[in-house]
Amino acid sequence: MRPMSHWQRGLQHFNGALFQPDSATAGGQGLGGVWTTDTAAVGITVAHATVGTAFDTQLKRTTYANVGGTANQELGPRLAATGDYQFWMGNDANHDYLGGWYFSTIFRIGTWSGAGSGADDGRLFVGLTGDANPVVTTDTVRNHTIGLWHDSTDTQDVLSLVTKAAAGTTKLQLTAHSGAVSPAVNAPGILASGVTLLWEMWAFPSSVGTINTNCRLSQFDATNKYVTEIVWNAQGGGPTNTVMLAPQVQMSNGPTDTTAAHYKIEVANVYCVPWTGEVL
Helix, strand or coil, X not given: CCCCCHHHHHHCCXXXXXXXXXXXXXXXXXXXXXXXXXXXXXXXXXXXXXXCCCCCCCCCCEEEECCCCCCCCCECCEECCHHHCCECCCECHHHXXXXXEEEEEEEEEEEECCCCCCCCCCEEEEEEECXXXXXXXXXXXXXXXXXXXXXXCCCCCCCEEEEECCCXXXXXXXXCCCCCCCCXXXXXXXXXXXXXXXXXXXXXXXXXXXXXXXXXEEEEECCCCEEEEEEEEEECCCCCCCCCEEXXXXXXCCCCCXXXXXXXXXXXXXXXXXXXXCCC
């Protein structure tokens, strides 16, 4: 169905956010905001991967690798400026159905060491947050956050959909659906060097239903040359419906592994637009 509100229809004319690698600039660029390059200011290695002929390396990518001697580094792009927070859970007051979004990103795990004090003590966050700080620099999930999550306390290869309003973090561990092709989520190797993933989230305005956020994780299969959907989950809750959010696609070396180049994320694209109202 089309949106019932003229306001929501107006949001559809690409009032969104787009990140794309650009080798002319350190951190890549896009539309709908200025993607922060704070990572470069503290010595993070920002580069651009050479496009290859393999199935999973044909995408142009901006890469971010940790430098030595510093814990909890921020690797990857995010929108951080106050004016770039524009996505929200919304409401359906007066049946306007305002809010909701579609978010997607393709990223490659360039390096994932797991060589610190834990078996897998890096961090990964891919999603939206209403906090001005990077989500990946701490194991405490920041307020008004929703997305794909792995923290340094998780066991090896565990990925979750994390949701948090002003309090009460919920981690829904992702598990493969019955028709998934191996390797499944949480199987050895999902968090490993050379793995390319597609993460999607779409949310309906918050009062449409209690289960209003869907997520889908897919993996690029370089051997068989196709993209395999490995999980699809629905989840209620999440950020408060009065708080605007902005995208982050980031990795961290975590609290203990400070060896240079042990963690690297390669970001091919980030795309986020308001809910279109096409599906309800």
